[in-house]
Amino acid sequence: MNVGYVRLSRDDDKHNYVSIENQKLIITQFAAENHFTIDRWYEDDGVSGYKFDRPGFNQLMADLDKDIDRVFVKDFSRLGRHNAKVLLLLDEFQERSKHLIVIDDHYDSMQTNDDTIGIKTWYNEKYVKDTSQKIKRALNARQKEGTLITQPPFGxxxxxxxxxxxxxxxxxxxxxxxxxxxxxxxxxxxxxxxxxxxxxxxxxxxxxxxxxxxxxxxxxxxxxxxxxxxxxxxxxxxxxxxxxxxxxxxxxxxxxxxxxxxxxxxxxxxxxxxxxxxxxxxxxxxxxxxKKRTKSKYRGSRKQYVHPKTSSPFGCCLFCKDCGSRLTPIRRITSGAERKYYICTTYNTKGRLYCPKAHLIEENNLMKDLFTYIKFCRNFFCEDIAAYSMEDFNCGKKAAPEKRTELQNLIEQLKRQLKILFTQKIRDLSTAHGNEDVIHESYEAMQQDILAQINFLKAQLEKLNVSPSKNNHNDTKEEFQNALQIIDLIIEKGTLDRKDIEILIEKIEVDKDGLPEIEFRYGLSHLIQYSPAQELNRHQNEIIYQMMHLILEGKRDYISARYLSKLFTNIYFPISEKNVLPYIGLMIDMGIIAPGDSSRKPYTIRKAHSEIQEIMTKFHQDLPHDTSHSL
The missing domain is CATH 3.90.1750 (Hect, E3 ligase catalytic domain fold)
Incomplete structure (x- = not known):
């Protein structure tokens, strides 16, 4: 069987352009002149000759050993424009004893005495590569000018x-x-x-x-x-x-x-x-x-958080302090009440052999600690952040002392450069021999550049040296207005959502006792010292101190859990009767009260007022300095 193969692609310019129908006509006429008839056609229209994964060509090679005796092609470029692959293809035809006739290049696989085949196939490949390079250069030139060649994206x-x-x-x-x-x-x-x-x-x-x-x-x-x-x-x-x-x-x-x-x-x-x-x-x-989600292997909210309003607000910023794994959000509904908490993922999936504690923390408690922390930070923003430029604040770079030292070092370095410049200028002038004006002009430009840098750095240093309390310049207020507005808006709102936390918090680590250590974004954590554990102790000590004060101010010689709970609520320390019992036990251990003889007088006061006052004074003196500071 005699077959013909034709191909056309966009690689061909007008000079080499021959349509599919013209190729068929040339092959048909040549076959007729040599007493052959084309029984079947294989064609690839609009496919580049540089690649050999072409539908028509693949079918031709698949049928080659079935019923094909002779293959006619107009020229080598129709077979392909890849030099090495075309030469290998010619060898394959000979190995498979198939007759390949390339009309315009006068090639017959049964008569391989043409030494110029490699040159012809090389030239065909060179044409494609030259065309490709021209297109690349044209596209590159347009891209350098900022020309969007493709369609703009969605939106x-x-x-x-x-x-x-x-x-x-x-x-x-x-x-x-x-x-x-x-x-x-x-x-x-x-x-x-x-x-x-x-x-x-x-x-x-x-x-x-x-x-x-x-x-x-x-x-x-x-x-x-x-x-x-x-x-x-x-x-x-x-x-x-x-x-x-x-x-x-x-x-x-x-x-x-x-x-x-x-x-x-x-x-x-x-x-x-x-x-x-x-x-x-x-x-x-x-x-x-x-980046944080990739690092923590975050996979989105689990099934228990199916809506933005009920989703985990802490995302991928919550970690176990001991094993470093992310904390898993859990939601439980018992007796109609909903409970949300977080536990260590390693502990939850592998058990205590891999992480000894659950590091459990209630979402409500964590939210309270975080909100307290943000309000605490807000009290220090005006004084501690005033030494930051807005760029440093956003990027979390250097504190004021560190930046002041860096500016002073840069100024000294530039002054040394200026001295070296003067020394070099004197040396060059000594050998100028009539070119003094050129040397003066050249060194003058370099000198002015260094002096301008020194003056700029001095201005920056002077701005840092101004006391924050005296720096009431409008520029400074504007400089930190955005950061303060973010914090004030959150505090005014009274609640934190997912976006607020992502903006403000870099990382939260929960220890084995379920107490969080909060790392603020923007590099401020090292400026503002805050520990939820210390805050919890301060809160407990304040309750103990207030309880002694309530007992001292009372007009009765006995107290009860209900009575103390009511008094605490009146002074904005809401504590239930059940939760006040541990503090009553502490008062018993301190000898201030003792269990009563009747249910009407559950606890009797044993100490005199002066003795209770002495205990309160000593208790206050033994506390750390900042535990008496109420937020």
């Missing part, structure tokens, strides 16, 4: 008036904001994707398909009706949504090879290129959360 569209301008699509921008908000609330990629699909929010491919139909175009891309994890992940990690155009993110090393990711320092980045949908602060926070 944007090119302006109809000016195609170089990019505009926001309000409806799509709303969907993007929903994705960012859900992620901040603790949703994972898959949960967000399911939420979008269930609420019938169109996918990016559906939006593109609708646009193309509206413009009367035939769509070339598959349409996906359901959101996927990858779609959500790409949207959350794309800085195009903060107005940044990033080009050359991927590049191809070989002709028709796979695209590989280009390092960020080699990409072309244009900030403030187009309108932003997401603010920079929220985008940066999302990237930080993604």
């Amino acid at each position: 944007y569209i090119r302006s109809k008036k000016d195609k170089s301008q990019i505009e926001i699509v309000p409806k799509e921008a709303k969907y993007i904001k929903v994705i960012y908000d859900l992620y901040l609330q603790g949703f994972g990629y898959r949960k967000i994707a399911n939420h979008l699909t269930q609420n019938k929010i169109p996918t990016p491919s559906m939006i593109r398909h609708a646009h193309e139909i509206k413009e009367g175009k035939i769509t070339k891309y598959p349409v996906t009706a359901q959101w996927s994890d990858a779609m959500v992940r790409d949207i959350l990690g794309n800085d195009f949504y903060i107005g940044t155009l990033r080009l050359r993110k991927r590049a191809r090393c070989t002709v028709h090879g796979k695209d590989k990711r280009v390092p960020q320092n080699e990409q072309y980045v244009f900030k403030n290129h187009h309108p932003a949908i997401i603010d920079i602060a929220s985008f940066d926070l999302i990237q930080d959360i993604k």
Whole structure:
């Protein structure tokens, strides 16, 4: 059987362009002249010759040993444009004893006496590579100029008036904001994707398909009706949504090879290129959360937290102090009451052999400690943060003393450079021989540059040396206004949600007794000393001290648990009768009271007022200095 193979691709320019029908005509006429008839055709239309994974070619090679005797091709470039692979293919035809005839290149596999075959196949490959390089250079030049060649991502569209301008699509921008908000609330990629699909929010491919139909175009891309994890992940990690155009993110090393990711320092980045949908602060926070979730192997909220209002607000910032694993949120409903708490994941899954304690902490207690901590921090913001620049505050860099030392060292270093410059200038002038003016001019520019740097650093140092209490300059107030507004807004709101915690808290470690150690973001934890354990002791000591005071001020010679509970509630220390019993036991151990003889007088007062006053004074003196400080 005689067959013909024809191929056409976009690699061919007008000079080498021969249509499929013309190739068939040339092959048919040549076969007829040599008394052959073409029984079957194999063709690849619109497929590059550089790659050999082509449908028509693959079928030809599969049928070669079945019933094919002779194969006709117009020229070597129709077989392929990869030099090595074409030469191997010619060898394969000879090994399989198949007759290959290449018409324009006068090749017959039964007569291999042509020494120029390698040159012809090399030239065909060179043409493809040259074309590829020209296209790469053209694209690279346009990317360097900040030209977006492809379609803008989901949420944007090119302006109809000016195609170089990019505009926001309000409806799509709303969907993007929903994705960012859900992620901040603790949703994972898959949960967000399911939420979008269930609420019938169109996918990016559906939006593109609708646009193309509206413009009367035939769509070339598959349409996906359901959101996927990858779609959500790409949207959350794309800085195009903060107005940044990033080009050359991927590049191809070989002709028709796979695209590989280009390092960020080699990409072309244009900030403030187009309108932003997401603010920079929220985008940066999302990237930080993604890194923390990857590090802690966070997989989103479990089934017991199925709604943002009931989801775990502490996300992936809560860890076991002993084994370092993340704390698992648990929700239990017993007798109609709901209980939320966290325990060590290692203890929960592997038992006490791997982590000795559950590190259990109630969500309500943790929230109270955290809120107390934030209010505590707020009391010190104006004085301790005033030495920070806003950039250092946001990035958690250096405290004022450390920064002051660094500025002084830089000033001294520049002064040394200035001395060296003067010394070198004198040496050069001694050998100038008529070029003194040139040397003076050159060194003058360098001298002015160093002096300008010194003056700038001195101004920075002077600003740091100003006392925070005296620094009432409007610029300083404006400098820290945003940070204070965040804290004040949270305190005024009276509650903390997932986003508040993600913004403020870097890490919370829970010890074996269930007490949290809170690490504040922005590098402030080393400035503000706070320990929930110490705060708990302070609170307990204050209750003990207040109980002695209530006994001292009482007009009766006996007390009861109900009586003390009522008095504590009146002075804003709400304690139940059951919870007041341990403190009553402590009063008995101190000899202040003793169990009574009747139920009407459960506890009688044994000490005189002067003796109780002495005990109170000694108790107050024995306390740490800051335990008497009420927040």
